[in-house]
Amino acid sequence: MTLKHYFLLATALAIYGCKQPQQFLTKVEGTEINISDSIYADPRIEAYIKPYRKHIETYLDSVLAYSKETYTKxxxxxxxxxxxxxxxxxxxxxxxxxxxxxxKNIDMSILxxxxxxxxxxxxxVTIKNAFELMPFENSIVVVALKGHQIDDIIAYLLKSKKANPISKLKLKIDKDFNVIEKTINGEAIDANRIYYIATNDYLYNGGDYMTFFKPNVGLYKLDYKIRNALIDYFTKIDTLKPVIDDRFIQIK
Structure with missing residues (x-):
């Protein structure tokens, strides 16, 4: 073996010998830190954020409308x-x-x-109410569905047996949950027509098991958050006085 070969072999062995052994994570430990009144606020931080907090509170407390009653789901x-x-x-x-x-016009909406x-x-009714009603960053989308797919929406509403918010769709069912009447904007649902349904991006992507939006004929993103829509609507109507009506009823 030549001197050159010895030199190369020694260099390789030196490099290999300096190589760090491969490490693996074997255990993760943590401790619980309780947050209570015993943890005092830093006055310097409080002083720094005070003007920002005041600005936000003033914004959230801005009155947009008046509610005639208390409304719950x-x-x-x-x-x-x-x-x-x-x-x-x-x-x-x-x-x-x-x-x-x-x-084109939207045919119905569902949340x-x-x-x-x-x-x-x-x-x-204040801006804060809009944030409380819709604390998420969900945006409005409009989905184009074929008429026969509306039956999937109806099937979902019947199965859930809850007051899922709908507009422009009207349902009447009997005591056995058979559909007596189903219309959109007062007209019978046409299986061959394309309907445009407003909802939010979370539901479009299958949230709350609403899988009926796919497949579809088209999707339109309005870049308009639900919360902002509520704020705009509050501002526009002045007085809030919604009612329970006959858009989804059961004949018993």
């Missing part, structure tokens, strides 16, 4: 005043945007029962 069986308000507000605010962009996270109390 528990005040009806298959449709509630609060749910009707949510679905109607979605439709009213989304339709002008959709019409301007596409030249989920679990998405209503607060009540609206009698008295002043």
């Amino acid at each position: 528990f005040d009806g069986e298959y449709n509630t005043a609060l749910g009707n308000f949510m679905a109607d507000a979605l439709y009213e605010q989304a339709n002008p945007v959709f019409l301007k962009r596409t030249g 989920n029962y679990g998405g209503m996270r607060a009540i609206i109390s009698k008295g002043n």
Whole structure:
């Protein structure tokens, strides 16, 4: 073996010998830190954030409308005043945007029962109420479905047996949950027609088991958050007075 070969072998052995052994995670440990009154706020941090907190509180307390009564999602069986308000507000605010962009009207809207996270109390309605009702960053989308797919939406509503917010869709069922009447905007549902349904991006992607939006004929993203739509609607209506109606009823 030549001197050159010895040199190369020694270098390789030196490099190999310096190589760190491969390490593996074998255990993770943690400790619980309780947050209580014993942990005092840092006055320097409090002083720094005070003007920002005041600005946010002033914004959230801005009065937009007045509510004639207190409304909750528990005040009806298959449709509630609060749910009707949510679905109607979605439709009213989304339709002008959709019409301007596409030249078409939205046919109906649907949200989920679990998405209503607060009540609206009698008295002043503020921006804070909109954040409480819709604390998520969900945005409005419009989905184009064929008429026969509306039956999948109806099947979902019947199976859930909850007051999921709907607007422009009308359902009447018997005591055995058989559909007696189903219309959109007062007209019989045409299996061959394309309907445009307003909802939010969470539900479009299968949230709350709403899998009926796929497949579809088209998807339109309005870049308009549900919360912002509520704020705009509150501002527009002045006085909030939704009612329980006959959009989804059971004949017993």
